[in-house]
Amino acid sequence: MALISLDDLEGFDEEQLDDDITDNPEPVGDEEQERLYNHWQAVASTHQVSVPQEMTGPIQEMTRRNQEREPVPSVTISRHEKLGEVVYEERMYPAGHWACVTKGEKLYEQSISMGFMKLMRFICKENSAGRYLGMTVPIVNNIHITEDGFTFKKDILTAYYLPAEFQANPVQPTDPDIIIVRREAFRVITRIFYGTTTEETITQQINMLWEILGATDDVHRDSYMVAVYENPGVTCRRNEIWFIRREP
Incomplete structure (x- = not known):
């Protein structure tokens, strides 16, 4: 191509x-x-x-329906600033139902694109309710790192938080590749970045946040999340890198 x-x-x-x-x-x-x-x-x-x-x-x-976007619920636990700029935040996300699809294409950006297209069809009527469900943000991509500590594993899980209307009684997908998962509450350390999300740019963001945090065993080193707030049609997209807190 x-x-x-x-x-x-x-x-x-x-x-x-x-x-x-x-x-x-x-x-x-x-x-x-x-x-x-x-x-x-x-x-x-x-x-x-x-x-x-x-x-x-x-x-x-x-x-x-671009303006009709429901934020994924969260609570800000702490905010760390330097010279008036937010360097990173810590948030808690409550337990809830997510629609998830896993793709293992050659490139990270191919996997998230193919996964999101499946979720778009699910959101836009390919579901048991037979109607548009509503968009929630962010869409979250789960990354797992190989033992060398640098390379992304091939399979990327892309997740869409079901709108509040469907949390108690989750709507079901018609696509068998999409599964509804109830995730328990989790805490993340998060930092904003803008632009495209590729393995290279995400790796840069992971390294940058590690430099800011310094040595710590409180977060996972073998898995991360990338939160995307804009649809792929937006050139300069808002994203966040999420470090996942270990369970106490």
């Missing part, structure tokens, strides 16, 4: 694409739908994946 850089995407008018859809609650016409699909296809090519044509509907639905 021919690849393009993120700089090449400047020719796409992202804000106009979003405005055209979000300002109009009715389904868009064929021409606008094709333009939106081509934009996502261009972004996907930077991750060395292709967006199948059947993703056109979910892409349109999620773009149209």
Whole structure:
């Protein structure tokens, strides 16, 4: 596949694409739908994946409802600042149900892209409720590190927190690759970063947070989480690296 850089995407008018859809609650016409699909296809090519044509509907639905986002519940335990800037936070996430899919593609970015497309179809009506479920943020990707301490294991789990409406009685996926998991409460140390998420950029963020924290045995070294707050159609995405606290 021919690849393009993120700089090449400047020719796409992202804000106009979003405005055209979000300002109009009715389904868009064929021409606008094709333009939106081509934009996502261009972004996907930077991750060395292709967006199948059947993703056109979910892409349109999620773009149209872009402002309707429910935050995953959490409690901030502490915030560490330097010169007025937040360096990292510690948060508690309560127990809850997540829709999870695991992909083991050649590249990390391919795995998260393929996993998220499956979750998009689940969110956009491929579920037992037969309707749009609502978007929650962040989407969380679980990473496991090999024994050398540097390389990502192939399988990446991508998880979507079910909206509050479905926590007591979880909606079920029609895709057998997606499973509903109840995760117990967990604590993380988290730091914000922006841009694309690749194995290289995530490794940099992991190393940076380790330098800030110094030597500690209070967090896991063989697994991390990457929290993503923007959909793949956004060029400069907000992300967080999460270090997972060990159980006391």
